[in-house]
Amino acid sequence: MEIGRRIQAGFLPSRLPEIAGWDIAAYFRAARDVGGDFYDAFEIDGQRHIGLIVGDVCDKGVGAALFMTLFRSLLRAAAKSQDFRGGAGIAGAAGDPPAILRNSLRFANDYIARTHGDTSMFATLFFGLLDPVSGQLHYVNAGHEEPLLVGTGGVKGTLGNTGPAVGLFEGVDFAVADLVLMPGDLVLAYTDGVTDAVDSGGTQFTAGRMRDFAATGPRGATGLVAGLADAVERHMDGAVRFDDVTILSVSRSARD
16 A cells, blocks of 8 residues: 555646746645645746646545546647647647647546446546636636636636546537636636545535635645645544645736
């Protein structure tokens, strides 16, 4: 299990992209030695776009961890490699964020459904492509917890679902939504291990508490992720862990 833990840790990014005017931060803690949550952040075509992913594979433990590595690898390969672009038959994938997202999700979804359909394994995930010059964020929310959009005045809204979970059925079409992050804006993506975390008495952390923390907590991705992770850990206070906890955030400098 320790070997498995180290191998899984190797599938998470060793460093996050560093872009002038932007802050990207993440936190991950498995409920067991290995887990089914994952996150990723990587450059596409230099720094033209930044891929941001948070995912949650169904089930827990070794099985979920194995599929976590598969989902993560399929998505990253499909998004980054010219060899994969267009592989799902979607025109205009090269350099086109909506097409890259649709192609990547279609490729991973169909591979899992076709090759491993008998396992009934699937993942909910949020996958965004950020243009750090314009601040435009194209994204797919595949049945995942809705990330928060936070501005200088508090929570502005959520990034809602645009498609089903990944890996259940072949041929699923994933719609792409978009928004523009203004100076001072922040996106907070997470898994349900954050909101469902319980203390020794069974009281959940709750989505409302997380939303309040996002609205009033530290500004900027690094401070908010660190503060939220600490708040969740203090809430649990040694209680038994039932789910993985994963947080990913990106923020635009207010001075941009």
